Amino acid sequence: MQTQHASKVYPDLAHYSALCELGRELEPEYVELLEESLASARAQNRAWHLLLDTCQGDPVGLELKSRHEQYALILPDASESGRFRAQMFDAKGFFAHSTRDTALEVLELLVTEGYTELATGALEQLSQSxxxxxxxxxxxxxxxxxxxxxxxxxxxxxxxxxxxxxxx
Known part of the structure; x- marks a missing residue:
């Protein structure tokens, strides 16, 4: 499944696509059990496409915010050449990271974990405190x-x- 956006066609999030497919295969009485998960996945998929449009398909350098006042930066991984890192931080500093093979895989991970708001300049601002x-x-x-x-x-x-x- 994919969605047409302003300048390019980006694939939908895998999680969202899988839930949509499952919804088509279920008997109608079971689809409503899927609705809550599908609503959340639909919101994540919208955020995914908005972020991809914002970065024109290259998420390296994006700073994102979660609803819990936590942030993440997507960057090349310095310790694993050719891979990409989600570096998580909050007002008190770095607290976690996760590495994936591509920057898009990092973005997908972050969106599904709730990092859906663009937060340009967050690292620079917070690191001064x-x-x-x-x-x-x-x-x-x-x-x-x-x-x-x-x-x-x-x-x-x-x-x-x-x-x-x-x-x-």
Missing amino acids: TDWKLGMFQTNLIAEVNRGRLSYPAMLKRLAGGESEISV
């Missing part, structure tokens, strides 16, 4: 403990004085 700097300071200390370069008690001591250690 004190909350971000403190959150990244804490994340880096935890990473140092995990690498065996810092003891847990030393980390706690540095966390207690964290605000004085970061440059605001």
